[in-house]
Amino acid sequence: MEALLAIVIGVLYASGVYMLMRRSIVKLIIGLALLAHGASLLVFTAAGLTRAVPPVIPYGEKAVTAVADPLPQALILTAIVISFGVQAFAMVLAYRAYQTVGTDDLDDMKATDT
Amino acid sequence: MIFAVLSGFVLALLAPTLYRLSARWSGAVFSVFPAILAFYFLSHMEAVAGGAAYRVTYPWMPAMGLELSFNLDGLGLLFALAITVVGTLIITYAGSYLHGHPSLPRFYLFILMFMASMLGVVLSDNLIALFIFWELTSITSYFLIGFEHDKDTARAAALQALLVTGGGGLALMAGVLLMGQIGGTFEISALAADNAALQGHRLYPLVLALVLAGAFTKSAQVPFHFWLPSAMEAPTPVSAYLHSATMVKAGVYLLARLSPVLGGSDIWLYVVTGFGAATMLASAYQALYQTDLKKILAYSTVSVLGTLTMLIGLGDKLAIKAAMVFLMAHVLYKAALFLVAGSIDHETGTRDIRHLGGLRKTMPIICAGAGVGALSMAGLPPFFGFVGKEALYEAVTHGNLPVTVVAVLTSMLLFAVAWLAGIRPFSGAETHTPKHPHDPPWTMWLGPVFLGCLSVLFGFVPVLPESLLSAAASSVLGKEVHMHLALWHGFNALLVLSLVTFGLGALVYWQLETIKRVTEFALPAVRRGPSHWYALWLRFLNWSAVGQTRVLQNGYLRLYLATIMTVTAVLAWYTFLTYGDVAVVAMDWGDIGVHEWVVGLVALVGAIATVRAQTFLRAVMALGVVGYSVALIFVLYGAPDLAMTQFLIETLSLILFVFVFYYMPPFKRFSSRVVIARHAVIGTAVGAFFTLLVLVATSVQWHPTISTYFSENSYLMGQGRNIVNVILVDFRGFDTLGEITVLAVAGIGVYSLIRLRLGKGRGS
Known part of the structure; x- marks a missing residue:
């Protein structure tokens, strides 16, 4: 499965980077979202995959081995939430900029005066 | 002695406050300080004249061989007395000369700071410390020349002095570092004791040239002499103190101080004597043509500096x-x-x-x-x-x-x-x-x-x-x-x-008028020449800075990104292909189940569809497909918490996307085919590298994992059975606090952007 996921991650990064370089600010934000997915999967896959054993300690036991790695999961959980925060802020900012400037073309937003 | 040098800085910082207490007699009050220092130095006169050098050393950065060492010998004492005695008179004078000037407190601040720096220059035995004090004198001189900063000419003169002496300072720094490298120490006394090693080194001419560049710019030797007459824009007490009695003599001091280290060679003799002689004659000649009293004195000062340089060269x-x-x-x-x-x-x-x-x-x-x-x-x-x-x-x-x-x-x-x-x-x-x-x-x-x-x-x-x-x-x-x-x-x-x-x-x-008329032909060469080069050089710098900024800081996000991504991809690929081990990369297609193929391919198709979408809604839908596929992958590989969060967040952000951008116009095609192809290549290069990275990362394990610690201690220490949760709220609790803070800040940002009403008449 690593091989397939490696390709998925590669495509997510490629499309994310490509979208970041668009002139439309909406596409730029979509690019951010794609990059965030790619990054989550990158951390997830790079740490090693384990099928179907969540890192939960069953009742009656004090510790557990041979489960999915909990540490990358904790990191990714943080990353998902943070990237949502960033996207939400970027979206509203872009929208207000669009309202003010009247365009979503980044090249028209270079001047400091509106 | 460290107190004598550094107390000036403390007093300088307090000067504006002290000034308020004694505005009327501020000059006399502040001049007490250099007077005390002058008596302090005078009290060492007998011992120093008897041949004893008073030396104190404080460790500064011992790990780097740096010490704050001060050495009061005959040369240092002569300069220290000049600095403090003239300083006393100057500050007394300035209190009346600048009486009522609104910036007088600032003046005291800079002049006291200058005095302390100058004392540091002439008393330091450590070359690094000397250099720092040296630069401080340049900086305080900049502020004092530009004291009347509402005047154009004063600002230009201050900048000129700073650029010329600061440029020389950079050369001096290089020279100092080289001396330290060759000699193995930054203590001047130690370098002087073993000057043969330095003078016999093949880099000696370079060291000499760098040090002389520092000294000549500071002491206004031809062809750097032009800044000193311009510096007469400063208030007269400053000209008398910095640009006649003390600071401009720092270059001469440095030559004198380093002549046991660097002097005695043939190059030293010819270069130092030659520049000194040229300076003394050329500027004495120019002094004749001045009509401004201060400029006459400035040129004659340059002439004397030339004389001193020439004598030290001999x-x-x-x-x-x-x-x-x-x-x-x-x-x-x-x-x-x-x-x-x-x-x-x-x-x-x-x-x-x-x-x-x-x-x-x-x-x-x-x-x-x-x-x-x-x-x-x-x-x-x-x-x-x-x-x-x-x-x-x-x-x-x-x-x-x-x-x-x-x-x-x-x-x-x-x-x-x-x-x-x-x-x-x-x-x-x-x-x-x-x-x-x-x-x-x-x-x-x-x-x-x-x-x-x-x-x-x-x-x-x-x-x-x-x-x-x-x-x-x-x-x-x-x-x-x-x-x-x-x-x-x-x-x-x-x-x-x-x-x-x-x-x-x-x-x-x-016969002044006759002589001026007869010798006038030589004037343009000595007067206009160097300052003209300075102006040209400055214009070239400005021009190249503007050009460079226009290229590098072009204001196009995509060009910045393209540059960053290209450089990253090229360096990463180069490093991998040169030093990497391609053999560790193994692609194993055998262990993938059908459902996994489906999820993986859906994610792939979703990503490509997002890029290719022509309207906003299609792009968002395709993006949603990608997000849910990622959530499914989390489900398949033992991460239910992640999957739940991903489903929730993905749904939320889709809704937000649609809410915010529903009324946006359809995507326009802004870029040409060539640009699109170029960006596609860059994106592919970056993406392919990440594929490679994952493959390498999954096939090697350099360090033992630290995750077992969490698995073993989650229940025993954290009293929780869901290890991921325990990590988030317990082991890494502060990270989560930070995350919540970021979210809160983003939330406040979103809220205030929505509520923001830009002033009428601006957004058109």
Whole structure:
């Protein structure tokens, strides 16, 4: 499965980077979202995959081995939430900029005066 | 001694506050400090003159071999006394000269800071510390020249001084570092003890060139001399202090201090002597053409700096002795003349010698101070300037013919210049000036009169400064020397030479207009040349900075990103292909189940569809497909928490996307095919590298995982069975706190952006 996921991650990064370089600010934000997915999967896959054993300690036991790695999961959980925060802020900012400037073309937003 | 140097900085910082307490007598109050320091240094006089050097060392960065070491020897003491004594007079003077000026507290701050830095320069034995103090003097000088910062010319002059001396400072830093590398220490005394290693090194010419660049820019040697006359934009006390008595002598000091380390070689002799001689003659000549009192004095100062440089370049016993005597004589008369010029300006409202005359009647005390200063500068007996000039002649006549000729010509010109600056404004008929002049308050005549008295006293009784000057010369030469100064040496060749100088000087002054007309042809070469190059160089710098900024800071996000991504991809691929082990990359397709294929391919298709979507809604839908596929992958590989969060967040952000962007117009096609292809290539290169990264990362394990710690201790220490949750809220609780804070900030940002109402009439 690593091989397939490696390709998925590669495509997510490629499309994310490509979208970041668009002139439309909406596409730029979509690019951010794609990059965030790619990054989550990158951390997830790079740490090693384990099928179907969540890192939960069953009742009656004090510790557990041979489960999915909990540490990358904790990191990714943080990353998902943070990237949502960033996207939400970027979206509203872009929208207000669009309202003010009247365009979503980044090249028209270079001047400091509106 | 560290207290003596560093207390100035503390006082400087307190100066604005102290000023409020004593605004009326601030000058006198602040001058107490340098006076105390002067007495402190005087108290060491006997020991230093006896040959003892007072040395203290404080570890600064011992790991790097840096020490804050101060060394009070003869040379240091001579300069320290010049700094503190003249400093006392200058600050007293400035209190009246700048009385009522709104920025006076700032002035005290900078001038005290300068004084402390200058003391640091002349007392540091460590080259790094010396360099830091050296740069501090450049910076404080910048602020003091630009003191009247609402004036264009003052700002330009300040910048010019800073760029020239700062550029030299950079060269000096390189020289200092090289010296430290070659010699293995930054202590000047240790380097001087073993100067053969340095002088025999193949980099010696480079070290010398760098150090000389620093010294020559600071001491305004040709061709860097132009900044000093421009610096006359500064208030007169600053010109008298920084640009005559102390700071510009830092270069001369450095040459003297390092002559045991770097001096004695043939290059040293020719280069230092050559530049010094060129400077002394060229600027004495230019001084004749000035009409501004301060500019006349500035050019004559440059000329004296050239003389000192030349003498240090000659480097033999007589020359070093002469340099010390000449230096002291110059400090005494030139600071006095500058203060006189300031008083004249203050009282009459002009500094133009063509409009000044007959001031002896209205300003008798100032006239007396000026007269003594001018006669000492002209080198007439019985003033100390005469002793200095005799010492100069003795040194050059033992040197060689060319320097003798240059020295006589320069003295001849300076004789005329002295008359021009110190005698002419007071003689002749009274002229009409913008203000009606009278003698200034005591604070403003104290300086010239005190220094004038010293010039007379030392002239009649030259035994007085003998021990100090001998000690100074000894520390430059590195061996004990004694000098015997006298006003009357008998009727000998030197006296004849002096008499000839006086005669020629008087002739120059008498026939000034004719001589100026006849020699005018040489003026453009010496005057316009270097400052013209400076202007050209500055324009080139500005031009290239503008061009470079326009290219690099072009304002196009996609170009920045393209640059960053390209560089990253190229470097990463290069590194991997050069040093990486391709063999560890194994692609195993055998273990993928059907459902996994489905999820993976859906994610792939979703990503591609997002990129290719023509309308906003399609793009968002495709993006949702990607997000849910990622959530499914989390489900498949034992991460239910992640999957739940991902589902929730993905749904939320889809809704938000649609809410916010629903009314946006359809995507327009902004970019050309070429640009799209270029970006696609960059994106593919980056993406392919990440694929590779994952494959490598999953096939190697360099360090044991730290996750087992969490698995084992989650229940025992964290009392929780869901390990991911325990990590988030317990083991890494502060990270989560940070995350929540980021979310809160983003939330506030979103809320305020939505509520933001831009002012009417702006958003059109």
